[in-house]
Amino acid sequence: MTWHISLDDGGYEQARESFQWDLPEGYNIAWDMLRKHEDPEQPALKQAYPDGRRETYSFAELDRLSNQFANALTERGVSRGDRVGIIVPQKPANPIAHLACWKLGAISLPLSVLFGPDALQYRLRDSEANVVVADESVLGAVREVREECPDLTQVIAVDEENPEEGVERFEGVCAGHEASFEIADTEAETPAIIIYTSGSTGPPKGVLHGHGLWAGHCPAFSMYFEHSVFESVYWTPADWAWIGALGDVVFPAWHYGQPVVSYPMEGFDAETAFELCEEFDVTDTFLPPTAIRMMMTVDDPTERYDLSLDAICSGGEPLTPEILDWAEEQLDGVAVNELYGQTEANLLVANCREWFPAQAGSMGKPVPGHEVAVVDQETGERVPDGAVGMIAVARDGDPVVFQEYWNEPEKTAAASVTGPDGTEWHLTEDLGYRDEDGYYWFKARDDDVIITSGYRVGPGEVESAILEHPEIEQAGVIGVDHETRGEIIKAFLKPVDGASEGESLREEIRHLVRERLAEYEYPREIEFVDELPTTTTGKIQRRKLRAREHE
Structure with missing residues (x-):
């Protein structure tokens, strides 16, 4: 049993129509x-x-x-x-x-x-x-x-x-x-x-x-690595704790019987990345957009390194045109294919240059084996092309769609909606639209998740860690745009009466979050405020903080 979507299968539309899961x-x-x-x-x-x-x-x-x-x-x-x-x-x-x-x-x-x-x-x-x-x-x-x-x-x-x-x-x-x-x-x-x-x-x-999870990733794996999944060597710098490393590279590569390069890198280093690709003749790699941007700072990579790269896949945030241009000009035309998925249902949409041209900023088209649509999240009804709705995937028989939230039956039920035709949709909480050519486009998250350097960060967890500091009374955390990291974490903090609002307190808070949560979850920007916008029940209104940031 090996799923491989061949270019000889009749093209993209034929592959979608003929594909069947047969675990x-x-x-x-x-x-x-x-x-x-x-x-x-x-x-x-x-x-x-x-x-x-x-x-x-x-x-x-x-x-x-x-x-x-x-x-x-x-x-x-x-x-x-x-x-x-x-x-x-x-x-x-x-x-x-x-x-x-x-x-x-x-x-x-x-x-x-x-x-x-x-x-x-x-x-x-x-x-x-x-x-x-x-x-x-x-x-x-x-x-x-x-x-x-x-x-x-x-x-x-x-x-x-x-x-x-x-x-x-x-x-x-x-x-x-x-x-x-x-x-x-x-x-x-x-x-x-x-x-x-x-x-x-x-x-x-x-x-x-x-x-069935990792086998369910294989059609997308074949697609974003341009169908050349045999006689290949794979590597990613992504943490092997995430679905984006284990599912996008490691286990699909082993499904196809191909080797994976492993290197416990402490913090991404662009020169080391090129050195590994050269030493092990890496042909295919998953690189978060932040890693790609860091690699773009290395001058003349193909002259300095003997590279065997065929394809790069990336996800977590839209790829900008300059990334595609860099790969074309500096990597001698290496394909860079965006992919889309989430922990609950990964690798639903992808690009494949051999099947259709990449559109900068587009997520791509649905992977064979996954019924993806843009729906009304209340009714489950498909919305017309061009209209913004919630990106969803049909649950029935799809091995990448999750079974449940652990010990959370109410949240599990809330993540699904049944459409008028009886299709049970998993709701991704990502808003987007489908254009008339079948490409999917991301518009916004329907939640508050921050994506920084490829990591997804929940602001609630960061806020809770900050509030452990005795001099902070309220905390509101959002993501703000950043040229290299996509987003960085910004914290709006209301100190207790009498607290010093200087740089020393900022550093204490950053250190606290690093120690309690993770290195990448600390707020790089901290603004002290007199009041935070809240609902009548006292919940921080992050959307107002985001609006304030864009004023």
């Missing part, structure tokens, strides 16, 4: 990624480290290592449906832990190494995770929240030579266990992974997906 009975992600390949000894992971070390793992080796870890988890009481947190950067332990969970029917929980204690505590407690696999760099944060997570009984540390009492070494846990494992009886709908949203108007929501 086999007993489908399991780990089997798809590791055990179906004709040559399991071919490279799957090309691991690089900043200190110069290089390692290569075949599909067979990843299968054996994840078998050992699956046996270790089973020995420690992890069983079908249990949740396992994975807080590991681009290192082999990250996919090994995921694959082990899926083999035994457990649910993996990807979490960012950039999260601070507050962000980790909420997600681990909410998911009721039993085990955490944590990189050495985040053990301090895990230690801080462990007592507040009553279901968390075991911590397994990656690359920690001398773990403290109550923490086991990942390498030691794997060693000595059987290198074979019988994959659990699962189906495409069997719960497999929970990925948390950024949390726009409240706490982050746990998005539950089934085993």
Whole structure:
């Protein structure tokens, strides 16, 4: 079973009409990624480290290592449906832990190494995770929240030579266990992974997906990488905690039996990105727009580096014309294809130069296999071309559409609407329109999510962290336009009476947010105000703050 949309299938419209999902009975992600390949000894992971070390793992080796870890988890009481947190950067332990969970029917929980204690505590407690696999760099944060997570009984540390009492070494846990494992009886709908949203108007929501998720990404993967998904090498600098890295690159590449480059980069560096692309003959990459803009500052990249790039895909914010022009002029015509999706339903719309010309600023056209429309969010009725409505995707039979928000039945129900023809639509909360040529165009978010440097940030979580500071009485957080980062986070703050409103307080707040949440979530701009606009119930009116910013 390998989904590949060929150029010989009769073109884009024919591919859309003829495509059908046909996941086999007993489908399991780990089997798809590791055990179906004709040559399991071919490279799957090309691991690089900043200190110069290089390692290569075949599909067979990843299968054996994840078998050992699956046996270790089973020995420690992890069983079908249990949740396992994975807080590991681009290192082999990250996919090994995921694959082990899926083999035994457990649910993996990807979490960012950039999260601070507050962000980790909420997600681990909410998911009721039993085990955490944590990189050495985040053990301090895990230690801080462990007592507040009553279901968390075991911590397994990656690359920690001398773990403290109550923490086991990942390498030691794997060693000595059987290198074979019988994959659990699962189906495409069997719960497999929970990925948390950024949390726009409240706490982050746990998005539950089934085993069919990554296979569901493959038609889009084939599309935005210009159909050349075989004999390719893939890489992304994106955090392996997000659906935009795991789903846009890593697991679809392994579905097709192709190698992925892994490098735990601490902060994006454009020169390092070009060096990795040259060293490993990277042909296809997912780059957030912010990363592309940083790479655009490197002079004469094709003269300085021997590149094998064929295609770049990007998403999270519209691509501007200068990005397409840069790729055409500075990268000798490398295709740059925009893609669109979200944690709840990823890779719904994409561009493919071999099928239709890219329109700068357009999201592209719907990917075969996904019924996408612009609808009235109240009635579920399709709106006419050119009219703005909510972008939606039909739920029935689509493996990329989420199953539920974890322990949030009311929010799950609110994310759907049934149209007059009986179609049940998942509402993306993104507003846009479809033009007469079938291209989709993003207009605005229907929520308050901020997209900064490719990361989606919920302002509510940032506001809560800021309000932990004793000198702040009220906080309102919005995104403001930024040339390189797309948006940056700005905080409007009302201090308590008598507080000093100087630069020292600003730095204290930035430090607080970095420590409690994540490095990318701190407010780069802080404005102190006497009052914040609120509703009659006291809720901060962020739309008025945004309007004020544009006055």
